Amino acid sequence: MSRFTAGDHVCVAFDGGDELLEAVADSARCALENGEKAVCYTAQFLPLAVEATLEASDLRMRAGLDSGQVVIASVHDAHLVTGQFDPERTITAWREKIGQARQDGFAGIRVIADMSWAADIAPARVNRLAWYEAQLNRVFAAGFATVLCMYDRRLFTQAQLNAYAPAHTASARAESGVLRQLRIAHTTDPRGLRLSGEADLATAVAVEAVLAGLPEDVPGDGPLVIDLSGLAFADVGTITSLVRTARRNPGMRFASPTPLVGRMLEMVGEFEGVRVNL
Amino acid sequence: MSANPFAHPALFYRTPAGYADQLGRFIHGALEGGHPVAVAVPKPNLDLLREHVGPGAAREVQWIDMFEAGRNPGRIIPMVLLATARAHPGRRAHIIGEPIWAGRTQAEYPACAQHEALINDAFAGRDAIIVCPYDESALEPSVLADALHTHPTLTDAGRTWTSPGYDVQAWRRFNPPLGDPPEHALRVDVADNSDLVLVRKFATELYAACGMPGELTSRLVQAVSEVATNTVVHGDNGGRVSLWFEQRALVAQVDSEGGMPALSGRIPPADGGPGYGLIVANVLCDLVCVHFGESATAVRMWVSSPP
Numbered sequence: 001m002s003r004f005t006a007g008d009h010v011c012v013a014f015d016g017g018d019e020l021l022e023a024v025a026d027s028a029r030c031a032l033e034n035g036e037k038a039v040c041y042t043a044q045f046l047p048l049a050v051e052a053t054l055e056a057s058d059l060r061m062r063a064g065l066d067s068g069q070v071v072i073a074s075v076h077d078a079h080l081v082t083g084q085f086d087p088e089r090t091i092t093a094w095r096e097k098i099g100q101a102r103q104d105g106f107a108g109i110r111v112i113a114d115m116s117w118a119a120d121i122a123p124a125r126v127n128r129l130a131w132y133e134a135q136l137n138r139v140f141a142a143g144f145a146t147v148l149c150m151y152d153r154r155l156f157t158q159a160q161l162n163a164y165a166p167a168h169t170a171s172a173r174a175e176s177g178v179l180r181q182l183r184i185a186h187t188t189d190p191r192g193l194r195l196s197g198e199a200d201l202a203t204a205v206a207v208e209a210v211l212a213g214l215p216e217d218v219p220g221d222g223p224l225v226i227d228l229s230g231l232a233f234a235d236v237g238t239i240t241s242l243v244r245t246a247r248r249n250p251g252m253r254f255a256s257p258t259p260l261v262g263r264m265l266e267m268v269g270e271f272e273g274v275r276v277n278l
Numbered sequence: 279m280s281a282n283p284f285a286h287p288a289l290f291y292r293t294p295a296g297y298a299d300q301l302g303r304f305i306h307g308a309l310e311g312g313h314p315v316a317v318a319v320p321k322p323n324l325d326l327l328r329e330h331v332g333p334g335a336a337r338e339v340q341w342i343d344m345f346e347a348g349r350n351p352g353r354i355i356p357m358v359l360l361a362t363a364r365a366h367p368g369r370r371a372h373i374i375g376e377p378i379w380a381g382r383t384q385a386e387y388p389a390c391a392q393h394e395a396l397i398n399d400a401f402a403g404r405d406a407i408i409v410c411p412y413d414e415s416a417l418e419p420s421v422l423a424d425a426l427h428t429h430p431t432l433t434d435a436g437r438t439w440t441s442p443g444y445d446v447q448a449w450r451r452f453n454p455p456l457g458d459p460p461e462h463a464l465r466v467d468v469a470d471n472s473d474l475v476l477v478r479k480f481a482t483e484l485y486a487a488c489g490m491p492g493e494l495t496s497r498l499v500q501a502v503s504e505v506a507t508n509t510v511v512h513g514d515n516g517g518r519v520s521l522w523f524e525q526r527a528l529v530a531q532v533d534s535e536g537g538m539p540a541l542s543g544r545i546p547p548a549d550g551g552p553g554y555g556l557i558v559a560n561v562l563c564d565l566v567c568v569h570f571g572e573s574a575t576a577v578r579m580w581v582s583s584p585p
Contacts, residue, residue, distance in 0.1 A: 162470050171472050198478070201507050202471040233478060236504055236554040260496050267561065268554060270361075271546040 004170075006108045007143040007185050009136060009206070011168035012150050013161060017044055020114060020150055024050060025057045027110045027148065028070045032060055036108040036146075037101045043075040043116040044152070069106075075117045085121065087132035091139060098145050111147045115164075119155035126163060133167035134209035138217050140169075141186045141193070141210055148172075166205040184210050187227060191220045192252075196230025199238040207238055211245040224249050229256035239264045243274050253277040283370070285407040286397055287433035288425045288441070290414045297323065297411065298330035300435035301374055304409060305331050308372035309338050316362040318342035318354070319376035319411065327374075348377045351386065351393035352560035352568075355400050355544040363406050371406040378425075380416040385580075387421070388452050389567050394428035395448035400544050409433060427451060449540050449570075456569045456576045459520035459531050468506045468532075469516040477506050477519050481530065488523045490583060495528065497562040498581040502530040504555035505577050509534035511552065527564075527582035538575040543568070 004010060014020055024040045031038035042050050050072045054061040064070035078093065101109040118129055133149065140147060149168065151161055165171045170181035182197040184206065193214065199207055210217070215224055226242065228234075234242075243265060246252045254265060254277065262278055269276035291297040301317075305327070308315045317327060321343045328336045340362065348354045354377055363371045375397075378390045397408060412425050426432075426443030433439075445451065459465075464484050466477050478499050485495040502519060509517030509532060517534030543556025543566070556577070560566050565580040 158470065166471060198475060200471070200474050200503065201510060202474060233500070233503070235474075235500075235507055236558045237507070237552065240552075240554060258496075259493075260500060264500075264558065267558075271554070 004146050004148065006146055007140055007183055008146050008170060008181070009133075009140045009168050010148045010170045010172055011133075011161075011165045012148050012172045013153050013156075014150055014173075015153050020044060020112075020152070021050065021053050023148065023150060024072075024112050025054055027112050028054060028061060028064065029058055031108075031110045032064050032069065034107055036110050037104070037106040038064070038070045038110045038112075039097070040072045040112040041075045041078040041114060042072060043114040045114075047072040047074055075114065078113065085118070085125070085129070085132075087128060087135070090132065091135055094136065094139050094145075098139070098142075102144060109145045111145060113147065113149045115149050115151050116155055119152070119160075126160065130163050130167050130205065133164055134205045137167070137169060137184060137206045137210050138213040141184045141217070143185050166202050167209070169203055169206050171202060182207070183230070186218050187225070188218070188220070190225040191215075191218050191222045192225040192227065193218070194227040194230065195234075196232075198233040199231065200233065200235040201237060204237050204241070208241050211241055214245060215249060224252040225255050226252065227255045228258075228261055231257065231261055234261050234264065236264060236268065239268050240272070243268045243272050243276060246276055247272070247274045251277075282403060283405040284398075284401045284403065285431065285438075286401065286429055287407075287409055287431040287438055288429035289409050289411045289433050289435060290422065290425075291411055292413075292415045294323075294326055298326055301327055301409070301411065302330045304372070304374065304435045305335060305339060309335055313370050313372045314340075314362070314366040315372045316340040316342060316358075317374045318344045318347055318358050319374060320344050320379050323376060323411075344376055344379075348375075350560055350563055350565050351377050351390045352543060352563075352566040353557075354393055355397060356546060356557050357561060359397065359406075359408060360400070360545065363401075363404060369405075373406065373408045374411065375408050376411045378410075378412065378417065378421065380413065385567070386565055388454055389565060391421075391424050391428060391452040392449055392568075394425070395445075395452055396540060396544055398428070398430065398446070399449070399541055409435075424452070453540075453570055455571075456531065456567060456578050459529075460522055463520040463522040463531075466519045466521070467516065468509055468519060471507075471510050473516075474503055474506055474510070478503050481519075481521050484521050485523070485528050488528065490523075490528055494581045494583060498528045498530055498579060501559035501562045501566075501579050501581075502532065504558045505530075505532040505579070508532075508538075508555045512536060512538070524580075527580045529578065529580050531576060531578040533574065533576050535574055537572055538568075538570055540570050 028038040182199050182203045185194045187194050265276045347358050426441050427445045427448045429441050430444045431438050432441050466480050481499045513534040513536045515535045520531045522529050543560050547553030563579040564582050567578045569576040
C-alpha cells in the first residue's frame, strides 16, 4: 500500500472479501502513519462491518474513525448519490472531497473504492464507466489523492477488466502486487504534465484523457511542457497521443525524453506531419 | 494495367563502369525532366555514382547509404521509398533502390526478396519509378531469377521490357515459415494488456544478462513490446513471445493466431488510425522477418552488435 503515492489511480483485481478488507486496513494504516485521510467506499460490506474489522486489526483505528481521519462510507455516498451512476456528478463530488481534505489540513487522501456495484451495469454503460475512470485521472493528476479501485474478479469478466484497467495509471493483482505503473502529474512551473514510469496499451486510455484535458486542466497561459525525464518506456500508441497533443497545442515542448523516446517522437512526428519540439 | 503510373524495373549490371553509365543516364534524364531523384544504394556504389554524375547533378540528388538505411530491408519502404515520395507531393519521384548485395546473409535474403515484392503492392497507383540494380557478376543465379519474379519490368536505362517471370503475388514466394524458436528460448505468453509489462521485464533481464550494450537491449525491448501489443489489439487469442540470444545478436519472436495484411509495417497508417507498431520494429531492429500465414503470423526480430 505504501508503494502507492499521491496521484496514483490503481485498478486492483482481487478475489473475495478478505482481500478487500485487507486492502482497506492497509490503506487506513498507511493514512494514519502519514497524516492522510483514509476513505473507503464499500459495496460488498455494510460500513459498520468494515469498521468492526478495522478495529480488530489495529488499536489506533477507533481513534481514527472517531476523529474522522478514517471514513467508511457506503458507495451510495460516492458513486451512486442519486441512486444511479451519474459520472459527471460523481467527478464533481471527487473534486469537492479532495478539496475538503486539503482544507482540513490532511497531507493527502487515500481512497479505496469497492467497484462491485458496477459489475451488473448494463453493457451499454460499460463505456460510460471506462470514460468516468479515465476522466478521474484529470482530477488525480493534481497529486493529492491515492485511489485504488477494487474490482472483484468473481463479479467482473476479464473482458470488462480489460476495458476498465487501461483507464487507470496502474494495475495490480491483490495477490501478486503491481504489474506496471505510470505516474501522471500536472505541473505548474513550467505549466504542463510530468509522465514517469512505463506507458503502454494498459495505460493508454488514462494518458489520452489527461492529454485531452490540456490545456484547461493546468491554469495559466504559458507554453505547455511535457516532462518525460522519468518516462522509461512509451509504446508507439502513447507516442502518437503525445504527438497529436502537440499538434493541438502549438508551442508545446517535450522535456528530457530518453534517447529512444525522443527518437520515437521525432519519427511519429514526421509521419503525422507535426513539428515536435524536444 | 497501363493506368498504373508506378514503374519498378530491375536493372542487371556486370561492371562498375556499366553501373555508372546506365544509372548515370537514369539520373541525368530524371533531373532534366525536372523530377526529384533519390539514390539509395550500398556505399561503394553510392560513391561511384556520385563521382560519375559530377558535382552539379550530385547536389540535386538525395544520397542514401543503403548499408545503413536498408540494413533491415523491412524499413526501406516506410523510411526510404515512401519518405522520398512524401517529400515531393505531386511529383514523380525517381528512385534508385539497391537492397540486395552479395554480402546479404541467409537470414536476410528472404526478407530482401519479400521487400522487393511488396514494393509493387505498396506503390500500386503511386506516381513514382523505382529502379533496382542487381549485380550479375556477384549475385547467385537464383537471386537473379527471383528478381524476375519481383519486378514487372526490366531495364537497361535505355530500353524497358516486360519481365518474363513477373508474379503479381510474388511476396507469397518469399514468405517462408520461420521455424520454432530454440528450445532454450525464454517464453512469455501474452493474453491481455497487463502482460506487456512482463514481456519487457523478462526481455530486459534476459538481454542484460547477455552483456549486450543497453542501447541494443532497449531497441529490441521496444520492438518486441510493440509487436506483442499488436497481438493483444488484433489477435484473437493473444500470442507468445520467445526471447533468446544468438552470436552477437539479441533475438525475439512473436507468434500469434490470426492473419495479418502483408503490407503491415510498411505503410504508415492513414491519419487517426493505429498501425505504427510493426513500423517501429522495422525501424529499430537490424532485421525483421515476417511469416504471413492464413491463420497465424510470426515475426522474428534481431538486434545485433556491429561486427
